[in-house]
Amino acid sequence: MNPLRFAVLILVAVALVGTTGCAKRTVTRVETDTTIDLSGRWNDTDSRLVSEEMIRDCLTHPWLTQHLTAAGKKPAVIVGVVRNRTTEHIPVGTFIKDIERAMVNAGSVEVVASAIERGDVRDERDDQERFASEETAKAFGLEHGADYMLSGEMNSITDAEEGKKVLFYQVDLTLINIETNAKVWLGQKKIKKFVGQGRYEP
Amino acid sequence: MRARSRLARGVVPALAVLAAGVGLLAGCATHGQQRAAMQQALVGRDYAAALAALDRQGADPQDVLYLLDRGLLLHYLERYDESNEAFEAAEIRIQDLYTKSLSKQAVALVTSDVAIPYDGAPFERALIPYYRLLNYLLQGNLEDALVECRKANLFLATLATKVEGEATAYQDDAFLQYLTALLYEDAGEWNDAWVSLRRAETAYARYAEVFGVPPPLTLGGDLRRLARELGYRDDHEIYRARYPDAGEALPPGHGELIVLFENGLAPVKEEIDLTLPILKGERDRYREADAFARVLAGRAVGHTYEPAELDYLLRVAIPELRRRPPLVRSAEVEAGGVVGRTVVVEDVAALSAAALAETMPRILLKTVLRGLTKYLGSRWVEKETGEIGGLLANLLTAASERADTRGWISLPDHIQMARLVLPAGEQTVNLRFLDGDGYEVAVARVDSVEIRPGRRAYLAWREWE
Numbered sequence: 001m002n003p004l005r006f007a008v009l010i011l012v013a014v015a016l017v018g019t020t021g022c023a024k025r026t027v028t029r030v031e032t033d034t035t036i037d038l039s040g041r042w043n044d045t046d047s048r049l050v051s052e053e054m055i056r057d058c059l060t061h062p063w064l065t066q067h068l069t070a071a072g073k074k075p076a077v078i079v080g081v082v083r084n085r086t087t088e089h090i091p092v093g094t095f096i097k098d099i100e101r102a103m104v105n106a107g108s109v110e111v112v113a114s115a116i117e118r119g120d121v122r123d124e125r126d127d128q129e130r131f132a133s134e135e136t137a138k139a140f141g142l143e144h145g146a147d148y149m150l151s152g153e154m155n156s157i158t159d160a161e162e163g164k165k166v167l168f169y170q171v172d173l174t175l176i177n178i179e180t181n182a183k184v185w186l187g188q189k190k191i192k193k194f195v196g197q198g199r200y201e202p
Numbered sequence: 203m204r205a206r207s208r209l210a211r212g213v214v215p216a217l218a219v220l221a222a223g224v225g226l227l228a229g230c231a232t233h234g235q236q237r238a239a240m241q242q243a244l245v246g247r248d249y250a251a252a253l254a255a256l257d258r259q260g261a262d263p264q265d266v267l268y269l270l271d272r273g274l275l276l277h278y279l280e281r282y283d284e285s286n287e288a289f290e291a292a293e294i295r296i297q298d299l300y301t302k303s304l305s306k307q308a309v310a311l312v313t314s315d316v317a318i319p320y321d322g323a324p325f326e327r328a329l330i331p332y333y334r335l336l337n338y339l340l341q342g343n344l345e346d347a348l349v350e351c352r353k354a355n356l357f358l359a360t361l362a363t364k365v366e367g368e369a370t371a372y373q374d375d376a377f378l379q380y381l382t383a384l385l386y387e388d389a390g391e392w393n394d395a396w397v398s399l400r401r402a403e404t405a406y407a408r409y410a411e412v413f414g415v416p417p418p419l420t421l422g423g424d425l426r427r428l429a430r431e432l433g434y435r436d437d438h439e440i441y442r443a444r445y446p447d448a449g450e451a452l453p454p455g456h457g458e459l460i461v462l463f464e465n466g467l468a469p470v471k472e473e474i475d476l477t478l479p480i481l482k483g484e485r486d487r488y489r490e491a492d493a494f495a496r497v498l499a500g501r502a503v504g505h506t507y508e509p510a511e512l513d514y515l516l517r518v519a520i521p522e523l524r525r526r527p528p529l530v531r532s533a534e535v536e537a538g539g540v541v542g543r544t545v546v547v548e549d550v551a552a553l554s555a556a557a558l559a560e561t562m563p564r565i566l567l568k569t570v571l572r573g574l575t576k577y578l579g580s581r582w583v584e585k586e587t588g589e590i591g592g593l594l595a596n597l598l599t600a601a602s603e604r605a606d607t608r609g610w611i612s613l614p615d616h617i618q619m620a621r622l623v624l625p626a627g628e629q630t631v632n633l634r635f636l637d638g639d640g641y642e643v644a645v646a647r648v649d650s651v652e653i654r655p656g657r658r659a660y661l662a663w664r665e666w667e
Contacts, residue, residue, distance in 0.1 A: 039294070084345060087352040160360050163300060201301050 040167055040195035042090045042156075050171050051098035054187045058150075058175060059106050063184035067147065076110045077103060077175070078146035086156035086169065099150065099173075112146045148184065150175050165195040232607040233267070234470035240271065241467065244612065245666045249278045266295050266320050270610045274333060278664065282337040289334050296321050312575060315568070315606035324361055325553040326610045328354065328375045335385070336462070339660050348389055351382035355398060371412045371556035376405030377548035377617060380421065384460065387428065388658055396428050413552040418545055420621050423448035452623060457653035459622045459631065461535050463544045464664040466528025466615030469551050471521040471558070471607035476502050478570065480514040480577070491578070495571035502566055518573040519605040520565060523558050525551050528615050529667045530643050534634040535620045537651070538627075544618035551615045565606070573603065614664065626655040635665055643667065 030036065035045045067075045079099050084090050096114075103111050113121060128137040152173035159166045168190065175185040234241075236259055243252035253275045262268050269292035276285035299321040310317040335350035358374055365373050383398035403425065406417035422445025429438035430450065452458060478498045488494035498516065533544045576599035584592020633646040646663065653659055 039297075084349060085352075087349065087356050089346055089349050158356055160356075161363065197297075198301050200304050202304055 037193070040165065040193050041088050042086070042169060044094070046169070046191055047091075047095045047098050050189045050191065051095060052102050054171065054173055054189050055099060055102035055106065057187050058173070058185050059103075059108050061185050063175065064108060071147075074108065074110050075147045076112050076144045077148045077150055078112050078114065079103075080114075080149045080151035082151060082171075082173075083153040085153050087158055088156065090154060092154070095154075110144065112144055118143075146178055148175050149178055152187075163197040163199055165197075167191075167193040167195065169193075230601070230604060232471065232473050232605075233609065234472065234607065234611055237271070237611060240275075241611070244275075244467070247666065249275055253279065263291060264295065264319070266292050266299070266322055267608055267610060269295065270322070270326070270330070271612050273330075274610075274612050277333050277337055280340075282341050286334055286337050289330050289337075292322075293330060296327060311572060312579075313602045314572075314604040315565070316604055316608070320608045322610065323554070323557045325372050325375070325550070325557060326613070328357060328361075328378055329550075329610075329613065331357070332378060332381070335381075336660075336662050339385075340662070344385070344389055347385055348391070351385050351394075351398075354378045354382055355394075358401075370560060372553055373408065374401060374405040375548075376402050376409045376415070376417070379405055380418070380547065381462075383424065384658065387424075392428060392432055396432060396434075399424055399428060409549075412556070413549050415546055415549050415552070418547055418619060418621075419448065421445075421448075423450050426450045452656060455626055455655050456623050457626050457655055458658045459535075459537060459624055459629070459651065459653060460658055460660050461533070461542075461544060461620040461622070461631070461633075462660065462662045463533050463618040463620070463633075464614035464616075464662065465530055465533075465618060467526050467666065468609070468611050468613040468615055469523045469525045469554050470611050471605070471609055472524050473519050473605040473607055474522045476518050476520060478502065478516045478518065478573075479505055479507055479512055480516055481507060481511045482513040484513065485578070491571060491574055495567055495574050498574065499563075499566045499570045502570075514577065516570070516573050516577055517600065517603065518569045519603050520562075520569055521558065521605040521607050523555050525555070526615065528665065529637055530635040530665050531638045532618060532636055533620070533663075533665075534636060535622060536632045536634070537622055537629045538624050540622050540624055542620040542622045544620040546616050547619045548617040550613050550617065554609065569605075576603070624653045626653050629653055631661060633663060635667075 033045075033048070037043065037045075064075065079096050082092050082096055082099075084092050100111050103109050112118075122140075125138050125140060129140075150173055152171065155170045155172075157168040157170075159168075169192075171189045173185075173187040174183055175187075176182070177184055237256070239255035240252045240259065243249070243255055253272070256268065256271050256275065260268065269288050273285045273288035273292060276282075276288060279285075299319055303319075306318050331350040331354035335347040335354070338344070338347035338350065354375075355378075358378065361372075362374055379398045379402035383395045383402055386392070386395035386398060399421070403417065403421060406415070406421065409415040410417065422441060425441040426438060426445060426448060427450040429435075429441055478501045480498065484494070484497075488497065535542045535544065580592055580595040580599055583595040629651045631648040631651050633648070634642050635644040635646075637643050644665065644667065648661060648663075651659055651661060
């Protein structure tokens with residue numbers, strides 16, 4: 001190697017290392033419904049969009065009108081377990097909350113508390129029975145039992161090679177009539193993402 | 203005036219040589235030496251002190267090795283969530299490092315490979331999900347442990363595609379395939395368990411051939427049981443013929459204890475010097491530095507020449523692996539009157555040795571090319587500035603010559619496994635650690651291990667001696 005080229009190479013390299021080390025951290029506040037994809041992994045936008053779309057689909061299917069006709073009142077739905085069978089640690093709790101929110105906001109079904117939440121509410125009712133005034137204390141035995149249970153699972157397939165990655169997520173939800181075990185609605189939502197990563201940077 | 207001009211013209215390359223040397227003068231210890239305090243604390247089982255020593259040595263969240271050591275120490279401190287955070291940060295950083303920094307590569311070209319951020323050998327990366335799944339299992343969280351299993355399998359599938367058709371020793375991780383198969387079976391995911399188990403069988407055949415690690419005897423029984431559960435009659439017959447003595451099912455009212463025994467400390471890389479003779483006239487004969495470097499690298503195994511032929515002795519530093527064979531060779535596990543013996547299922551030291559041996563030709567060539575570049579640069583500085591300038595340049599470039607001795611050295615030398623079929627109920631597990639002659643070196647006791655009928659319980663233990 002020509003010694004001059006050798007020298008220039010080092011000086012350029014040292015200068016570049018110096019400049020890359022000076023990058024400043026910036027923080028910008030954004031709206032919570034803004035889509036920001038950084039790593040390609042499952043994120044809050046996926047959770048929100050999938051839950052909204054699936055619940056919209058769920059509530060436009062015949063089971064709802066059939067229930068309203070037969071029972072004369074809104075069905076009570078409990079959101080059960082959504083199993084994570086992907087290669088990522090997806091916060092399933094957030095997804096379940098998104099589903100519950102989409103259902104409650106739609107107004108056509110009643111969402112009843114989960115087993116853990118029910119325990120807390122019962123503790124509170126027990127507390128009220130002992131400490132609250134008779135007029136304001138809430139009675140036991142008036143809970144609404146769920147008519148349907150929504151549960152499902154999340155799966156993913158990853159295909160990766162040399163800086164390129166295709167992520168495929170599939171969410172399957174099933175609504176089951178608790179009394180009859182009949183599956184009244186099956187929903188499916190797929191998301192496909194391509195993640196590219198450059199081999200070199202300055 | 204002439205001298206001044208020569209000096210001015212020599213300033214640029216002199217600065218370059220200075221840059222090559224100064225940046226690395228401060229830390230010339232090997233990675234193992236830098237982590238000496240941490241390792242000393244580990245051998246004394248003082249994990250808090252080990253973590254403090256690691257942080258003192260340099261808490262750099264961009265350094266993969268810092269994050270890996272931190273994750274492991276927090277695992278032993280039973281701070282499982284923090285351990286997972288550290289491991290996750292390491293995984294993200296490794297992913298980011300797929301993009302190579304050209305400037306750092308250029309600096310490495312004239313200083314040392316240490317200038318390039320460390321992104322882990324494949325076998326080290328594969329062991330991240332192992333510790334993460336243990337973190338989840340020890341918190342009773344099978345669902346997230348299974349996420350780690352799937353991550354491990356995905357990583358190994360990608361690795362298999364990458365090394366297909368190559369002579370690479372580490373093409374699949376038999377132990378991880380085996381462990382993930384057991385966990386899939388625990389979760390009732392029999393198809394996934396079947397796939398992993400069959401891959402474990404193939405990978406152990408290779409482990410036996412390349413690393414001298416045979417498949418655990420229990421593998422045959424697992425294959426037979428799963429084939430039966432899945433209704434694969436043909437496969438069941440094949441495995442029954444292949445493993446006639448293996449037991450398939452647990453007796454009623456019994457569960458299984460799986461002991462994962464991590465033994466000793468992984469090998470460290472040390473730095474060794476090579477002196478390669480450059481003979482008179484050779485500098486002019488080879489116009490391309492790459493070709494010249496190849497010739498010189500070939501002299502690493504020795505070269506005969508007449509003293510009068512010698513022009514220069516080029517000194518380069520390369521890494522060499524030093525194993526630290528543990529005093530303990532195996533463990534005897536006893537619970538409820540049932541006794542079992544651990545067997546090696548993952549030889550980390552052998553994987554480490556194979557990884558270095560495979561990269562050595564590339565390391566050597568790169569190192570010699572770097573040494574040659576620095577040598578030519580120093581000669582030019584000498585020519586332009588005189589003998590003192592040349593001497594200074596020589597000193598600085600020599601000081602920057604360091605082998606890349608980095609590695610995840612808090613890993614064990616190897617991992618052993620024992621499986622005990624036990625009656626359901628709370629059990630006390632006694633461990634006896636034996637040396638090569640079968641003499642007891644140490645003992646340990648773990649109380650209140652719950653064995654549930656038809657289920658598996660996992661116990662992880664680390665010995666440092």
